[in-house]
Amino acid sequence: MKRLALPLTLLAALPATAQTGDSDRYAYSQLRDPAQEAKARDLMEELRCLVCQGQSIADSDADMAADMRALVRERIAAGEKPDDIRRWLIERYGDYVTYDPPLGWATAPLWLAPFLLLGAGIWLATRSIRRRRR
Incomplete structure (x- = not known):
């Protein structure tokens, strides 16, 4: 049983290390294209952190905000328009995600x-x- 303790512990910790590199890279760094980064930054300022509730995802340190920042940057880098991204987030999280609800x-x-x-x-x-x- 003692021989299985270390492998089982490592196996249990495996999901914690399974995050993609792109998500981390986009969450905490800027896009290479300044125009795309400006679009992403403007959109991130308009979106509310669902965990903090008083901060935008650009200002929040919450993991959820980091995931949302990564999502915004990934979609902007892929050529998607900010309005389309905002609409998708509103459909997914509701009107509360935006500081300018319809x-x-x-x-x-x-x-x-x-x-x-x-x-x-x-x-x-x-x-x-x-x-x-x-």
């Missing part, structure tokens, strides 16, 4: 809340000013 029934409160709060603030301010004048 207007729809589910996202209407997100778009209307700032205007409602601004209107409430103006209403409270004018009401307060009228009271002070009396």
Whole structure:
């Protein structure tokens, strides 16, 4: 049994070392073409990290963000357009993945809340000013 311990331990650790080199390379380095890297960078700034929730995938250190950065760079390097990549990610992860969700029934409160709060603030301010004048 002791003879099998080391081979079984190494066998169990094998999936952890099975990552592709391209994924790591694209996650933490830039594309060679500056124009392609600029497109990838702009798109990465617009996409939300699904783990951190407050950072873009360009700023996040989470493994999920690294995977998404690699995916964006791989697809940009393959000639895919940023809008197509964004659409694919939205289909896969939902509207939450983008900082600019489309207007729809589910996202209407997100778009209307700032205007409602601004209107409430103006209403409270004018009401307060009228009271002070009396």
